[in-house]
Amino acid sequence: MTSVNILGGGPGGLYAALLLKKAHPAWEIAVLERNPAGATYGWGVVFSDQTLAAFREADYRTFTEITESFVTWEAIDIFVRDQLARCEGHRFAGLARRRLLNILQRRCADLDVALRFETEVGDLAALRQADLVIAADGGNSKTRAAYAEHFQPRLAEGRTRFIWFGTNRLFDSFTFIFRENQHGLFTVHAYPFDGGTGTFIAECADETWRRAGLDQADEAASLSYCESLFADHLRGRKLMSNYSRWLRFTTVRNERWSHENVVLLGDAAHTAHFSIGSGTKLAMEDAIALAQACEQHDLIGAALKQYELARKPKVEALQRAAADSQDYFEHVARYRGFEPIQFAFHLLTRSGRISYDNLRQRDPHFVSTVDRWFAEAGTFERSNVATFERFLAPPAMWTPLVLRGALLPNRVVLAARPPYTAEHGAITHSYADQLVRRAHGGAGLVLTEPVAVSASGRITPGCAGIYCPEHIDAWAHVVAAIHAQTPAIVALQLSHAGRRGATRPRTYGVDIPLREGTWALIAPSGVPYSSRNQTPRAMECADMEHICDLFAQAAHMADQAGFDMLMLNMAHGYLLGSFLSPLTNVREDDYGRSPERRMRLPLEVFDAVRAAWPTQKSIVVAINASDWARAGADISDAIGVAQALKAHGCDMIAVYAGQTTTRSRPIYDPGELAQYSDMVRNEGGLPTLATGYLTTSDQVNTLIAGGRADLCIIHPSDLFEH
């Protein structure tokens, strides 16, 4: 006969017990719980539709009892600066944790599961005499700690402080409240769970918590602080504590979930931030998967492997979404200036799991309000308050944008992909025609590939340039044709390849040095891009001046060619980008050694270009948000660069990453660069152009409407192919 010891009588442990006992009545199953039968910590638990379908399959009796105990709601209310944004169509169901435990305990008792309350897990070795030990002993699992070398747990503490209360104020929705006082910004997550009680979680930054004296406050003082701060929302009702104290959220991950006959389940195996409310759901889903695995495999070892295989990828996906959500709440102060409607849209789309199109399906009215607000007031300056005179508005992607004297008809950027067929820097007629044809695709802005400011600043001999009079004519033809035939505006991307120059056309690969017809390279420091590339000469003062002159001259030519905008390339390890990174700039003079000094030449170039470029025309600068390399520049450096550029008159930042050195470790998830764009825009304080291989209008609308970017490069070949 098979014997099972389940450590921990929470929902996950009880559910595993009853499912196993139901499938194998002869098994001897015991649940060991430290607390008395009626005791419980925490208030309500929340489930989604999907989870309920799984409960229905797994055990119909408890499913019926659970759903009969539910309160359900469909709205999310978001209060920010005392204004409310409501979004409907999100299905939630909740019940009291106590009630859930009660249902599961009774079902276990009916099935003859041995429930041993007030039983401490003392001797693990003795308990392991059983055939299977399920460690459902929570986020601080002692079992996990006992076999840490096998499970290899990784615990990560969150940055904010939070406290968990109950309340008799009846919330009819999932309610987020953002409130600022003299101590800082507080966030409330509140939701109903039975007819008379709700969960009320308050959260704030660590500094805010200390400023408010909450680090010294006991349970009663903490409760009274929150009650008075949110008195208007509580409407005279009370907060209730239940061993409530301020905590940091701990995310639990385990490399392995089982060791011999011991298996982790629920919080012992994994936790996910409370803002996506999934701890109990995950634990009960674990129980279902474990019971199924035990039906498929007679050998316990095989069943445990199967369980881990089935659950780990799903849990990890949810943990990634939870981490994004947690990160959002940790940095929510970044968005405090957003208008409430945009703030709400940004919050709802925070984890990447819900997009603009998803929200439109759930609540067309909400998204139409977002669209109407955006069409009136969705500029970078936040002082604009919408009057909502418009009752019809296009999705954010199709709204115009004014940048200095230029009107972009929409938020989509077409980035040209070079054919490397230019000769002596002059583009061919067929490439010019191709660019004009592609400008008909509907993008509001056509952006050239990196165009060299000098012959020796080219990446390859086939790269286009703008450094002699013939180049002006060739580009003027392109710009005039696009202006004549489309409403798009046209931007020239100015670049100097630096140490990535003198390579072959990128037909068969990238950064492959030329065999013949090569030229000498310059860079901040005399370090080659790779061991096969030419070693550049470290620039001297005269070189710095010359580079400024070249960029200024190119800007002047670009104006003559009729371009509406410029983009200066300071990204991807080209000349100006390589000044910004500590990996490529190891100079000991005033152009190196500190972030400020590494910015010096890029800023001098910017100033020279700004002076040579008409005031009514804007300048975008492309920078790396991260080198994606150890000891490289990261997002905080990038925000510093963006702020400095802004102070010098830069109008917008195009956000790229990687390629600084061959050791860069790229991330090709479109969400990654979108997140960087959000950070540069909302911490750096200037508009951004998002890159990162976006292919759908849904992605673009989610970024633009959410205030994560102001323009997006989109790659239409895939848009049309799929």
Added chain:
Amino acid sequence: MELGVGLPNTLAGATSDLMLSWARQAEAGPFASVGVFDRLLYHSFDPLIALAAAAGATTRIQLATMIVIGPLRNDALLAKQAASLDALSGGRLTLGLAIGARRDDYAAAGVEYAARGRRLDEQLAALRAYWEDERFGPRPAQPGRPPILVGGLNDSAFARAARAADGYVHGGGPPKAFAGAAAKARAAWVDAGRTGRPKLWGQGYYALGDEADAAAGRAYLLDYYSFTGPFAERIAAGLLTTPQAIVQFARGYAEAGCDHLILFPTVARFDQLERLAEVVG
């Protein structure tokens, strides 16, 4: 989308006769290519030698490594072998390269496992350098070099494919998994400033016949992938065992933008090739 068939070079019981008749029949059938796998500590024919034998038995069909574990091999010798195979076959080679995931093979070859990504980066540059070296011959028959594909699932692999190869070769899985990898391969391609688009190759496993054939196929996959632990079960569960499954699989790959799909046998019997030809012909 072109469709190829795997040679049974890693299947126990694949004789010299079966390998050669398989290659000849594949060329006669509706297949654009024959593909091979690479293992050291396993009963299998060396991939490049197997393709050389197939080249000698055929005249037109393309020859593809899906993949060769590059870092196990000396750069100059691999360059020599690949160039020789391409030259002797009249330019029919597509060289898929990846780092693999088999520690035992690295140990057997005496190559450090931890540095394998960097080794492959270096090797891709070295192959090109040898093929361009005046002292080195034969020249690959295809202009410049045989097409190179890079495989692997982490983002470094996509970057490697975009920086130094002609495309990406996927390691197998349902069409949805291929589509996800293809999107990353394209993203890396655009990010690297490459012209055109990456060639995208895919692969799948099949066993056609009765229940016993399907069981034998699954048993082979469980054994072949036993080093992946429980993941082997998932691979085995994905085995294509009916004409319907094969047709849907191929259609899904084509829709996801696959340029060339190779279906690999899991049972070393000649009728497996005939059955597949009947389904896809």
